[in-house]
Amino acid sequence: MKAVVIFLPKFQGALTERKTKETMRLKGEFVKRTVALAALACVAALLSTSGIAKTTWGPADAAATFKSKCAACHGADGSGDTTVGKNLKVKDLRSAEVQGLSDDQLYEIIAKGKGKMPPYEKALGADTCKSLVAFIRSLKK
Numbered sequence: 001m002k003a004v005v006i007f008l009p010k011f012q013g014a015l016t017e018r019k020t021k022e023t024m025r026l027k028g029e030f031v032k033r034t035v036a037l038a039a040l041a042c043v044a045a046l047l048s049t050s051g052i053a054k055t056t057w058g059p060a061d062a063a064a065t066f067k068s069k070c071a072a073c074h075g076a077d078g079s080g081d082t083t084v085g086k087n088l089k090v091k092d093l094r095s096a097e098v099q100g101l102s103d104d105q106l107y108e109i110i111a112k113g114k115g116k117m118p119p120y121e122k123a124l125g126a127d128t129c130k131s132l133v134a135f136i137r138s139l140k141k
């Protein structure tokens with residue numbers, strides 16, 4: 001019994017020491033993560049205010065543009081399954097026929113228009129028209 005009483009404080013001491021170490025390790029980790037997050041936020045803020053972010057149109061931007069400018073005729077999924085699309089007999093943008101066109105051909109149609117399809121180069125700019133070509137490719141079945 002005596003042995004246990006003597007041993008116990010030692011054991012507790014070791015335990016608290018381990019706990020302190022653990023807390024310190026966690027704190028260190030927390031600080032590291034906070035610094036990393038702050039750095040990321042800075043980079044994001046820099047990117048969004050610099051011109052770079054505006055000229056490199058990602059697929060997300062192209063998707064939004066397609067939805068607002070093209071979906072009325074071509075449908076959000078490019079199927080052309082809309083009232084206007086059916087009236088104008090637009091082809092399914094996902095079809096082998098349309099996907100078989102080259103990037104340049106797709107770009108020409110979007111930029112300069114074709115038949116009842118209005119031209120978009122002036123309104124959207126060349127970069128956006130290019131990103132729309134990439135978006136149409138992404139619709140491919």
Ligand code: HEC
Nearest residue numbers: 069070073088090091098106109110114115116117120132
């Ligand atoms: C007013 C309806 C309308 C809108 C809006 C419209 N299009 Fe079209 N689009 C058409 C029609 C009609 C054709 C078929 C033209 C032809 O072959 O005479 C076409 C053809 C195309 C084609 C070639 C596929 C084919 O049928 O040969 C592509 C690619 C295309 N459109 C992309 C777009 C994109 C991208 C947008 C948005 C920036 C857009 N269109 C907006 C009506 C529209």
